[in-house]
Amino acid sequence: MPLGVHTSIAGGLCRSVERAKALGCGCMQIFGRNPRSWIYRPLSPEEAGLFRAARESSGLWPVVVHTNYLINLCSPDAEIFQKSVDIFIKELSIAEDIAADYLVTHLGSPRDSGTRFAIERVGQALKEVAGSGLGLKTMILLENTSGAGTGFGSNIADLGEIIRGAQEDGVAAGLCLDTCHAFAAGYSFSTPLELEAFIKEIDETAGLENLKLIHLNDSKGAHNSKLDRHEHIGKGGIGIKAFKYLLTHPDIREVPMILETPKKTDEDDPMNLEAVRKIFEG
Numbered sequence: 001m002p003l004g005v006h007t008s009i010a011g012g013l014c015r016s017v018e019r020a021k022a023l024g025c026g027c028m029q030i031f032g033r034n035p036r037s038w039i040y041r042p043l044s045p046e047e048a049g050l051f052r053a054a055r056e057s058s059g060l061w062p063v064v065v066h067t068n069y070l071i072n073l074c075s076p077d078a079e080i081f082q083k084s085v086d087i088f089i090k091e092l093s094i095a096e097d098i099a100a101d102y103l104v105t106h107l108g109s110p111r112d113s114g115t116r117f118a119i120e121r122v123g124q125a126l127k128e129v130a131g132s133g134l135g136l137k138t139m140i141l142l143e144n145t146s147g148a149g150t151g152f153g154s155n156i157a158d159l160g161e162i163i164r165g166a167q168e169d170g171v172a173a174g175l176c177l178d179t180c181h182a183f184a185a186g187y188s189f190s191t192p193l194e195l196e197a198f199i200k201e202i203d204e205t206a207g208l209e210n211l212k213l214i215h216l217n218d219s220k221g222a223h224n225s226k227l228d229r230h231e232h233i234g235k236g237g238i239g240i241k242a243f244k245y246l247l248t249h250p251d252i253r254e255v256p257m258i259l260e261t262p263k264k265t266d267e268d269d270p271m272n273l274e275a276v277r278k279i280f281e282g
Helices: 013-022 045-058 078-097 115-132 156-168 179-185 192-205 239-247 268-281
Strands: 003-006 027-031 063-066 102-105 139-143 173-178 211-216 257-259
Touching (some): 003 268, 013 027, 013 045, 027 257, 102 173, 102 211, 115 139, 139 156, 139 211, 173 179, 179 211, 192 239, 239 268, 257 268
Parallel strands (some): 027 063, 173 211, 211 257
16 A cells, blocks of 8 residues: 655755655655646756656655646636646646656536536546647546535546546546545545445446545544545544544555645654554554
């Protein structure tokens, strides 16, 4: 089971590899650039080459890039939608330049345009990706959301429909399951029976073969709260027992896992990594 964290790119992309290895990670996630800005700075061939070399020598797998938080692939506003698609394609280009395995993205909000509009709008965006010639080297992973506000993506069945449509269009696409978001959206996996039902639903709607990554987070909010607030492993609403059921399940335990837990001190990542390792050991 590859286990890692989201690491900082401060000082250059290749520094993130050093940080991941120092923590004993088997995999890692980064932002390709500033996640809260529309400004795009192309990655130099030198910087991309340094990252690829560092990653190759590290043995890390998978390497994951997370997209900009401003991207809205289901916006009903034509200008925002096209701006989002253009930036998404550029971020996918960065991911492919550094030989990242996966590019994870949130899907945004259709405001009051509804679920069907959102599904078709994201499908339209991914058709543009297919037309760009990208999306073959780095797989695009759609991340489930908590269901807060008008955000789209809390229903895994909706993501499964988009994933299969993208695959038919020739785009490599899959699912990133965020545990905090799933719990906050109302999915239950606190008992073995609930977990079996949850995994069956993933399989029947998105396909377990398409589950490529897990964002491993506890939840500050209660079950079905729609609150997107991550917590340290075992210290939130999900709890250690539910994580033990989930992480040791034979259909889940080999899926790569990335921690996105709070980082207030330098001790937080090691603490959460140790908590997960103890689950697997015990």
